[in-house]
Amino acid sequence: MLPKVYDPKPVEDKRIALWESAGACGGRKEGGRFVVVIPPPNVTGALHLGHALNLSVQDVLVRWRRFRGDRTVWVPGTDHGGIATQNVMEKSLKASGETRMSLGREEFVKRLRLWTEECRGTIRKQMKRLGAALDWERDAFTMDEARSKAVFAAFKSLWDDGFIYRGERLVNWCVRCGTALSDIEVEREERKGRLWHIRYPEAGKGPESGLVVATTRPETMLGDTAVAVHPEDARYRSLVGKRLALPLSGREIPVVADAAVEPAFGTGAVKVTPAHDPDDFEIGVRHGLPSIKVIGADGKMTAEAGAYAGLSREAARDKVVADLEAGGFLVKTEDHRHAVGVCYRCASTIEPLLSEQWFVRMEELARPAIEAVEKGEFRISPANWEKPYLEWLRHLKDWCVSRQIWWGHRIPVWYCRICYDERGVARRPEAKPQVGLAAPERCPVCGRKDFFQDPDVLDTWFSSALWPVSVFGWPEETMDLKAFYPTDVLVTGYEILYLWVARMQMLGLRFRKSVPFRRALIHGIVRDKKGRKMSKSLGNVVDPLDMIPKYGADALRFSLLSQAHPGRDIPFAEDSLIGPRNFANKIWNATRFVLSHLPETPPAKPYAVSGRLELADRWILGEFAAMRRSLEEKLGAYEIAAAADEIYGFLWDKFCDWHLELSKIRLQGQDEAAKEAARGVLVCVLAETLRCLAPFMPFIAEELLEALAPYAGRLSESDVHVSADSIHDMTYVIKTTSALRSLRANLNVPPGRPIRVTAVGNGGAYEPLKVNESYLRSLAKIERIDFMASGAKPPQSATAHACGLTFYVPLEGLIDVAKEKARLEKELSKVESELKKIALKTENHEFLARAPEAEKAVARAAHQAVSDKKQSLLRTIAELS
RNA sequence: GGGCCGUUAGCUCAGCGGUAGAGCGUCCGCCUUACACGCGGAAGGCCGCAGGUUCGAAACCUGCACGGCCCACCA
Numbered sequence: 001m002l003p004k005v006y007d008p009k010p011v012e013d014k015r016i017a018l019w020e021s022a023g024a025c026g027g028r029k030e031g032g033r034f035v036v037v038i039p040p041p042n043v044t045g046a047l048h049l050g051h052a053l054n055l056s057v058q059d060v061l062v063r064w065r066r067f068r069g070d071r072t073v074w075v076p077g078t079d080h081g082g083i084a085t086q087n088v089m090e091k092s093l094k095a096s097g098e099t100r101m102s103l104g105r106e107e108f109v110k111r112l113r114l115w116t117e118e119c120r121g122t123i124r125k126q127m128k129r130l131g132a133a134l135d136w137e138r139d140a141f142t143m144d145e146a147r148s149k150a151v152f153a154a155f156k157s158l159w160d161d162g163f164i165y166r167g168e169r170l171v172n173w174c175v176r177c178g179t180a181l182s183d184i185e186v187e188r189e190e191r192k193g194r195l196w197h198i199r200y201p202e203a204g205k206g207p208e209s210g211l212v213v214a215t216t217r218p219e220t221m222l223g224d225t226a227v228a229v230h231p232e233d234a235r236y237r238s239l240v241g242k243r244l245a246l247p248l249s250g251r252e253i254p255v256v257a258d259a260a261v262e263p264a265f266g267t268g269a270v271k272v273t274p275a276h277d278p279d280d281f282e283i284g285v286r287h288g289l290p291s292i293k294v295i296g297a298d299g300k301m302t303a304e305a306g307a308y309a310g311l312s313r314e315a316a317r318d319k320v321v322a323d324l325e326a327g328g329f330l331v332k333t334e335d336h337r338h339a340v341g342v343c344y345r346c347a348s349t350i351e352p353l354l355s356e357q358w359f360v361r362m363e364e365l366a367r368p369a370i371e372a373v374e375k376g377e378f379r380i381s382p383a384n385w386e387k388p389y390l391e392w393l394r395h396l397k398d399w400c401v402s403r404q405i406w407w408g409h410r411i412p413v414w415y416c417r418i419c420y421d422e423r424g425v426a427r428r429p430e431a432k433p434q435v436g437l438a439a440p441e442r443c444p445v446c447g448r449k450d451f452f453q454d455p456d457v458l459d460t461w462f463s464s465a466l467w468p469v470s471v472f473g474w475p476e477e478t479m480d481l482k483a484f485y486p487t488d489v490l491v492t493g494y495e496i497l498y499l500w501v502a503r504m505q506m507l508g509l510r511f512r513k514s515v516p517f518r519r520a521l522i523h524g525i526v527r528d529k530k531g532r533k534m535s536k537s538l539g540n541v542v543d544p545l546d547m548i549p550k551y552g553a554d555a556l557r558f559s560l561l562s563q564a565h566p567g568r569d570i571p572f573a574e575d576s577l578i579g580p581r582n583f584a585n586k587i588w589n590a591t592r593f594v595l596s597h598l599p600e601t602p603p604a605k606p607y608a609v610s611g612r613l614e615l616a617d618r619w620i621l622g623e624f625a626a627m628r629r630s631l632e633e634k635l636g637a638y639e640i641a642a643a644a645d646e647i648y649g650f651l652w653d654k655f656c657d658w659h660l661e662l663s664k665i666r667l668q669g670q671d672e673a674a675k676e677a678a679r680g681v682l683v684c685v686l687a688e689t690l691r692c693l694a695p696f697m698p699f700i701a702e703e704l705l706e707a708l709a710p711y712a713g714r715l716s717e718s719d720v721h722v723s724a725d726s727i728h729d730m731t732y733v734i735k736t737t738s739a740l741r742s743l744r745a746n747l748n749v750p751p752g753r754p755i756r757v758t759a760v761g762n763g764g765a766y767e768p769l770k771v772n773e774s775y776l777r778s779l780a781k782i783e784r785i786d787f788m789a790s791g792a793k794p795p796q797s798a799t800a801h802a803c804g805l806t807f808y809v810p811l812e813g814l815i816d817v818a819k820e821k822a823r824l825e826k827e828l829s830k831v832e833s834e835l836k837k838i839a840l841k842t843e844n845h846e847f848l849a850r851a852p853e854a855e856k857a858v859a860r861a862a863h864q865a866v867s868d869k870k871q872s873l874l875r876t877i878a879e880l881s
Numbered sequence: 882g883g884g885c886c887g888u889u890a891g892c893u894c895a896g897c898g899g900u901a902g903a904g905c906g907u908c909c910g911c912c913u914u915a916c917a918c919g920c921g922g923a924a925g926g927c928c929g930c931a932g933g934u935u936c937g938a939a940a941c942c943u944g945c946a947c948g949g950c951c952c953a954c955c956a
Contacts, residue, residue, distance in 0.1 A: 195956085269956095338955090495951095567886085573892095575905065576905080579904055579905070579918095581918060586915090589919085596915070641895080642895080751913070752913080841899085841900085
């Protein structure tokens, strides 16, 4: 016998073990094909709620398609996670007093390999605990052998086709991580800073000459190579072309005119530091200005900074400002809020830095990706993401793909030691770096054989971008690639739409000539209950692994899924797990009930929908059909939360509250044939419903299904069809029951006390109730109900109204006439305001003239029902006086 | 500076052209042999504001206010 309260733990452990031994979860049936690749989590530790949401959504879709008989493939995997993972490792090294440098590159990477393997195991386990039906034999990792081959092939191909180049550019440099970042890896953070106004006098003239510049970064002035003003700016026109003496150093710099300068901001004069500001870099290019690097890769001032060399950026700023003030150059200082670039991995301030980096040219790669959306070959759900996605692709700058870290795919480029210096800068103009997995045989320029490999690694997103092709074996022309590419849907959060989704589209289109997935399903971010992003520093992180033991994996899934409205963020509170946990318990007990009314040994032939069906049976079969159709529609439209709601409502509010309750009448009776019929419908509908539930709550659904399987036959299409009659009649039963229950509660009729009822109204109205009298008896605890066409109110009676009928309930000793009258009058006023609303339609000529017929019919019917109720209320009130 | 999203019951959110919904919370009854992780009943909403379209608007359009997010070179 099943325990009274559902305990998820043993069931989940059992199912996990079963799924494990059953091997691949992937369906192998014929039919449609449904392919999904997982967004591979970084191997930085354990999974969080965002992963749980992401996996749950994919799992619902995959299990649903599999249930429908499609062949499904869901590829699992993990991402090596470049900077993020290296940071985690460095942090853990710190604890034991080691550093990346003290270990050396080889040892460091070796340790990361070990750690990564361990982490992959943890993640696999967690995914299984969540119930994700992944095809484990396909488990991939962005740095495993097959994926590394793909990375090399992609690099080589892009290199050969001229998409990859190396050059000295101003890049986003994270001083803390010690590496360059691409533009999208820089986040903006509003910070309060200052605007310093500094006088730059004209060379050879007095301290009042020249002009005043405004800057937020005075320390960079040591690298200034010009001052720029707007060409139309009358204030400075006479100074253009003149030379200024740079304060603190006396170095002479020109005044140039450039349209990029905004005359209204600050003083309208901008100091130009090409080596440390992207805008200034552009100005520098336009005017042929030299670049002077005064800040180094370590965030300290370089030798070029003269007296400031060796100071940190911050210390240099303080000293520069102090010196300027001392020298009389500082005109004024204002507070100034502005957006500062910040590293997306460690949040430290980004330093624009001039350095040698590898880039991918994007314009030509983006074009097919743009077209794919325009032609509808790639669609994003919800569609409002398509616009920003396209905008981004249209204004794409080249992608900096080199990272100055050790963890990742080493750039497969070799330099001849003769033709290049140790920094990889060519000594001879004709020298060319050699692309290859190993060092080339000989240098094509000098003929020597002495090479060193580029020390940098590729951006982790480079290998991520290849994921949909690499998991199927590209660059080999594999069967998998032919069979499973393109995939059907990619489920992910909007925060990596550009970082990842767009790049997969671009490279997928480049290497396979078709989109890697036809649709991206964008879900929101799981936030804390106040709507803040979960982060370790805020201490508001909810760990799924803490939730599963407390509420069960099914409850966690269902909680997330029922909040997973397309594109919407989820404010997650632990409380949201209570409902789903109770839901699981409800299902458990409903099944326990059904099983308790079945013979201990299953019959030779499973139960089916047969025998004499009554209203409750026909009704629930119809409701089931409607629910399943709606589920199909909602899932087809990726409306996961709405789908979850659908099945929740059916199971609880329809199946348990009404059908199961009504089945009790027969099950507790003596009529064997009726019992058998009731059992058949109960067990078959329940089993079929569990099949619908399985994509959402696979553990409990499969467990219970297994228990029911020997009893339950499948429902055929002819078993389930919506019948208008049964819905109509059942509505009468439900409305009447509610009215009578309400009356009981309002008059404090003791729950144990049976009541007698006289129903008055026309025969057409009470016929469905008369036929199903036993329902009312059972549900509203009625001992006797009489039906008649007309009648006066019996004395000492309370009154209820429903379905155009008046119900008189004699309640000797419980009726206080005055109170009862007040109660009815309150109801009357409610009915009257209801009537007023309806009259807005039924008495409105415009409505009658223009509204569609069906709408008018609805209004008429509503009017009829409400005015009937009003009439009988009036009558009853009159009888009371 | 552009763009996107939100503003509905105490809270968290659905609904997106035809008489306002769910879950949680609150109040009143019930341990009615599937389930107290339950059952029954009830209270609670000028659907942000102002216009417009429509027979009819929480929903569609315009503007505004307030929140949030994304993109953008204002030093």
